[in-house]
Amino acid sequence: MIEIDGITKRYDGITVVNNVSMTIEPRTVTVIVGTSGSGKTTLLRMINRLVEPTAGAIRLDGDDNRSMPGFELRRRIGYAIQGHGLFPHRTVAQNIATVPVLLGWNKARIDAKVTELLTLFQLDPAAFANRFPHELSGGQQQRVGVARALAAEPNVLLMDEPFGALDPIIRAKAQADLLAIQRLLGTTIVLVTHDMDEAFHLAHKIAVMDKGALVQYGRPAELVKDPATAFVQTLIGTSERPFRLLSIETAGDAVEPGPAEGQPLAETVSQRDALSELLWSGRAALPVAATDGTILGRVTLEGLTRRAAKPQ
Amino acid sequence: MRAWIPHLLRAALLVVLIAFLVSPSWFDPLLKPLVQDNAPAIYNQGSLLTLTLLHLRTVAIATTGAIIVAVTLAILVTRSFGAEFLPLSRSLVNVGQTFPPVAVLALAVPILGFGEKPTLVALFLYGLLPIFENTLTGLTTLPPSVMEAARGSGMTDRQRLFKVELPLAMPVILAGIRLSVVISLATATIGSTVAAKTLGEVIIAGLQSNNIAFVLQGGLIVGALAVLIYDGFSAIERVMARRAGLAARS
Ligand SMILES: Nc1ncnc2c1ncn2[C@@H]1O[C@H](COP(=O)(O)OP(=O)(O)OP(=O)(O)O)[C@@H](O)[C@H]1O
Ligand SMILES: [Mg+2]
Numbered sequence: 001m002i003e004i005d006g007i008t009k010r011y012d013g014i015t016v017v018n019n020v021s022m023t024i025e026p027r028t029v030t031v032i033v034g035t036s037g038s039g040k041t042t043l044l045r046m047i048n049r050l051v052e053p054t055a056g057a058i059r060l061d062g063d064d065n066r067s068m069p070g071f072e073l074r075r076r077i078g079y080a081i082q083g084h085g086l087f088p089h090r091t092v093a094q095n096i097a098t099v100p101v102l103l104g105w106n107k108a109r110i111d112a113k114v115t116e117l118l119t120l121f122q123l124d125p126a127a128f129a130n131r132f133p134h135e136l137s138g139g140q141q142q143r144v145g146v147a148r149a150l151a152a153e154p155n156v157l158l159m160d161e162p163f164g165a166l167d168p169i170i171r172a173k174a175q176a177d178l179l180a181i182q183r184l185l186g187t188t189i190v191l192v193t194h195d196m197d198e199a200f201h202l203a204h205k206i207a208v209m210d211k212g213a214l215v216q217y218g219r220p221a222e223l224v225k226d227p228a229t230a231f232v233q234t235l236i237g238t239s240e241r242p243f244r245l246l247s248i249e250t251a252g253d254a255v256e257p258g259p260a261e262g263q264p265l266a267e268t269v270s271q272r273d274a275l276s277e278l279l280w281s282g283r284a285a286l287p288v289a290a291t292d293g294t295i296l297g298r299v300t301l302e303g304l305t306r307r308a309a310k311p312q
Numbered sequence: 313m314r315a316w317i318p319h320l321l322r323a324a325l326l327v328v329l330i331a332f333l334v335s336p337s338w339f340d341p342l343l344k345p346l347v348q349d350n351a352p353a354i355y356n357q358g359s360l361l362t363l364t365l366l367h368l369r370t371v372a373i374a375t376t377g378a379i380i381v382a383v384t385l386a387i388l389v390t391r392s393f394g395a396e397f398l399p400l401s402r403s404l405v406n407v408g409q410t411f412p413p414v415a416v417l418a419l420a421v422p423i424l425g426f427g428e429k430p431t432l433v434a435l436f437l438y439g440l441l442p443i444f445e446n447t448l449t450g451l452t453t454l455p456p457s458v459m460e461a462a463r464g465s466g467m468t469d470r471q472r473l474f475k476v477e478l479p480l481a482m483p484v485i486l487a488g489i490r491l492s493v494v495i496s497l498a499t500a501t502i503g504s505t506v507a508a509k510t511l512g513e514v515i516i517a518g519l520q521s522n523n524i525a526f527v528l529q530g531g532l533i534v535g536a537l538a539v540l541i542y543d544g545f546s547a548i549e550r551v552m553a554r555r556a557g558l559a560a561r562s
Contacts, residue, residue: 050463075466085461089479089555098465148465 001026002047002156002188007056009042017042018212019056024205026061026155027186029179031199033235034209040192043209044158047190048077060156075099078157078187082164084145086133092118092144093129099152117147120181139170146178150185159191163198175201196235200247201270208232220248225311242308246272251299254307255288260298264289267296275304322543329536332529333361343525353525355514364533366509370428371496374435378492382440383485386447387473401444409441413499417506431503431510438499439492446488450481483553490545497538501530 002024009017017039024030032040045051047058049070058065065073086095093114100110118125121143133141142162149157162178163171175198182189193199199206200220208216208223208231216228224244227233236244251274252267264287265274278286278301285300332339336354343353354360385401388394413434420430454477462476478485504512511530518526 048464050460071466071468073466074464079461079464081457081460081464083457085455085457085459085464087458087461087476088455098467102466102471145461148461 001059001061002190003059003062004043004047005057005059007043007046007053007058009039009046009051010054016212017046017053020209020212020214021056022207022214022217024188024190026188027182028204029182029189029191029202030205030207031203032190032192032207032209033194033196033199036194038209039212040209041160044160044190044192047156047158048074048079050074075102075152076154076156078149078152078154080146080149080157080159080162082161084133084141086141086145086148088133091130091132092123092136093125095133095144096148096151098148103152113151117151120184121147121177123147139166139174142166142170142174143177146174146181150181150187153185155188157187157189159189161192161194164194171198178202196237196240196244197247200244208235221245221311241310243272243275245311246270246275246304246308249307251288252290252296254299254303255297256300256303257297258285258300260285260287260300262286264295265299266291271299271304271307274299275301275308278304322540325536326540329533329540332533333364336360336529343529346525346528347523351521351523351525355517355526355529357517358513360514360529360533363509363511363513364537367497367500367511367534368537370431370500370503370508370510371435371493374432374500375439375489375493375496377432377436378439378443379489381436382443382488383447386444386451390448390451391469405440405444408437411437413438414502414505417502421506426507428503428508430506431500431508434503435496435499439496442491442495443485443488446491447481447485450484451477453484454480483549486545486549486552490542490549493545494538494542497534497541501534 004020004022004024007017007020008015020039020043032043034040042051046053047060047065049065060077087098090098093111096114096117097110100113105113114129115125118128123140123143128136128140128144133144136144142165146159146162149159163174166174178189179202181187189202191202203220205218206216206220206223207214208228210229210231216223216232223232224236224241227236247270249271250267251265251269251271254271254274255267260283262281262283265277267288267290269277274286274288278284278299284302285298287298288296290296340353347353382405385405389398389401416434416437417430420433424430424433458476458480459472462472467475500508500510501512501515503510504516511534514530514533515527518524518528518530
């Protein structure tokens with residue numbers, strides 16, 4: 001659990017983060033959104049003390065994050081940034097091993113961890129471990145960056161626009177991978193993004209920053225239903241509201257009993273994608289299949305329409 | 313195919329240089345036309361090989377000193393606690409460069425006496441600037457995202473310096489050392505005006521006895537050394553840059 005308690009940061013008298021308080025539940029994904037310059041990065045960097053707050057405190061599982069030296073704190077918290085920041089003079093394996101080496105793990109344990117992470121991120125260890133970052137594609141570099149952040153098995157992973165530099169197709173894949181890995185490892189993720197689609201796709205909770213202040217912090221559906229300010233409303237986009245709602249949950253969550261014709265949808269696709277598929281195929285219902293191929297039931301146009309309507 | 317030619321020329325230059333130093337008399341017929349009837353065409357007041365080695369030793373000692381001081385200084389003024397000394401150290405190093413080595417010799421001789429010592433001082437001062445400036449450039453132009461990642465992964469200041477900053481800046485630092493060495497190789501010859509054992513001796517002897525062959529061979533040996541050492545450093549820099557993943561995009 002991360003408790004951010006009345007955090008303020010001022011630079012030369014200018015307040016860039018203003019009295020922000022929020023509690024981040026363990027094993028959840030929290031996404032921070034807001035316009036450029038609203039203080040998202042500064043807030044994130046105060047969690048691992050790359051920036052020291054002017055006032056307030058941040059507690060990790062109850063312990064003030066100033067109870068240990070900054071560098072020790074940062075070895076326990078994963079950190080992945082836009083443009084990955086891989087060390088160009090070190091191989092992929094050495095990059096991933098950065099924090100384990102700092103922590104003094106033995107070689108066997110480090111090697112095992114590197115292999116495990118490369119495999120988890122679908123990079124063949126035999127082919128990639130000894131390559132240098134410049135010998136990878138942008139998407140691969142980004143995956144190695146996240147793998148490096150996870151190498152010391154941190155409970156908390158901070159990500160600052162991690163997918164900002166990726167093309168839409170690779171980005172969608174990276175988001176799906178991140179969610180899968182987050183579920184697998186139970187990591188608490190705090191992620192900053194400009195992309196509202198990304199926020200709704202990934203977040204258990206969304207924090208909206210505006211001019212240094214936290215203007216709303218809640219589940220995605222709450223933001224759509226009750227935007228706290230006109231700014232939140234604008235950020236979500238009035239015409240996007242029904243689709244935002246549908247993009248939060250998966251087709252599996254909308255399954256109804258009954259038969260349906262046509263190509264089955266995977267239960268993991270978002271309801272938004274399911275709706276799109278229904279509209280495009282011209283059908284009123286489509287079957288939904290589990291990952292093993294068994295048919296779970298169907299999603300219907302009518303059911304999704306109900307789910308997309310303004311919550312009561 | 314073409315890429316071979318420079319390597320071939322370099323190898324040939326090295327072979328000729330070694331041959332000339334080991335057995336100068338072979339080249340006697342070549343230099344003979346440059347001198348008057350009975351004058352010697354090959355330097356005869358000492359071994360050219362010994363002078364060359366002493367010349368190189370002087371440059372090596374002075375450059376090592378300059379590297380240690382300039383790199384340390386550049387590291388210090390790029391740390392947060394040393395930033396305010398940046399302008400001061402810049403001016404100091406600049407003075408070292410602009411003060412003519414001959415003047416340094418003149419001032420140093422009364423204190424240090426004749427011989428190698430005043431030459432070392434002059435070369436040391438003269439060699440600081442390129443190394444200092446390049447180290448500074450190398451350390452201040454590191455990719456911000458890499459520095460952010462180094463801090464974010466929990467490296468201490470010292471770990472960042474040795475594991476990330478210096479390795480990444482190394483090609484640029486080496487380029488500074490290369491410049492400094494080449495300047496020193498040429499400048500060291502003036503050390504012989506204060507009785508330091510360098511190849512300057514050959515040139516000065518030639519000037520005094522109006523022997524063009526002496527002047528030429530002294531100059532050519534220094535020139536050949538400079539070219540070969542320059543190339544050697546460039547090659548090391550390229551390897552380092554490739555290792556640092558810096559030149560790889562080209
Ligand atoms: N070290 C600093 N010194 C002075 N001002 C700073 C510093 N770091 C950030 N700021 C200012 O603080 C404000 C918030 O910056 P921050 O990087 O947190 O914004 P952001 O929400 O992450 O923006 P973006 O979406 O563009 O990344 C900006 O106005 C920025 O100029
Ligand atoms: Mg930012």
